[in-house]
Structures are given as C-alpha cells and as structure tokens.
Amino acid sequence: RHPEMTMVTLPPLYAGSDALPVKGSLSVPAVALRSVLLAYAKGLAAQGFKYLFIADNHGGPRHQLAFESAARKAWKKHRFYMINPFLIEFRMMCHHDADFLSETGLKPGTCGDDADAHAGTNETSLMLVAAPEVVGNYQETAPSLPPKAKLRLASGMVRSLGG
Secondary structure, eight states, X not given: OOTTSOOOOOOOOOOOSSOOSSTTOOOOOHHHHHHHHHHHHHHHHHTTOOEEEOOOOOOOXXXXXXXXXXXXXXXXXXXXEEEOHHHHHHHHHHTTOHHXXXXXXXXXXXXXXXXXXXXXXXXXXXXXXXXXXXXXSHHHHOOOSOHHHHHHHHHHHHHHTTO
C-alpha cells in the first residue's frame, strides 16, 4: 500500500502491566514495559526507522501510562514516533469526548468505562473483526452499540491496521 515506506513486522511482545490476579496471568511492572518500548524505539531509530505502530488493546492504568510515557520519551530523545491508536481511542471513550460519542452513538457507561471494559464495546468490536466465529451471540447478551456504529468502529480499526 505504501511503496515509499519500508514496513517490518516485529515478533509479538507479550508483556503487559496490571494483569488481573487470576491463574495464568502474568504482569510486568510498568517501568519494565516502558524500558522495553524505549529500547525498541532507540534500536529502530538507530537503524533509520521513524515509526513503531503498536497494536495494543488493553491494560490497566499503569500499562497505558507506560505506553504514553514511552511514546513521549521516544519522541523527545530520538524524534521517533510510537503510534498506539488504542490510547487515543481509549482516551476519547473514557473522557466521554462529545464528537466520539455522537459519531458512535454511545453514551457514558457503554464505551470502555469500568462497566463496559471487559467484553464490552471495544473488545467485542475488535473480536468481531479478528475472529467473529468465537464471539458467539453477543447481541443477546450485551447490545451496547447500534449496528451502524459497530461497523464503523470495526472497519475503522481494520483500516488503521492497513486492512
């Protein structure tokens, strides 16, 4: 799609802060996550790369702050862009951005707030795009979005991921 750019897919980094305290969950301290992200930024910048697109979808407050802090430091120190669309979307959702709520037809409490955080609007939208066969009959259990808004959110995420 962008012949003027060199795109490289890095291996997944399975690290996150604030994992739920349940069997099988692993949590990495936010400072460690931030350090890893900054090491990636430094190494990629030294090789001439300018951007790191992060496909992150979740994490508690310390997790998200680690990403935000790393992105700011990467820019300040290396003039390197760390792009994490979820941070922008999450901020608009949780701050109840009027334009975002109007465009999606959402209201507070149905857009990533505590009441909607797990298996809610955001996670369900992403799963409908990534693996719709495992979502099940979500409309009977959690109908928080009108159909048009669901499609706009999901297709917007796919477009942002280059699909």
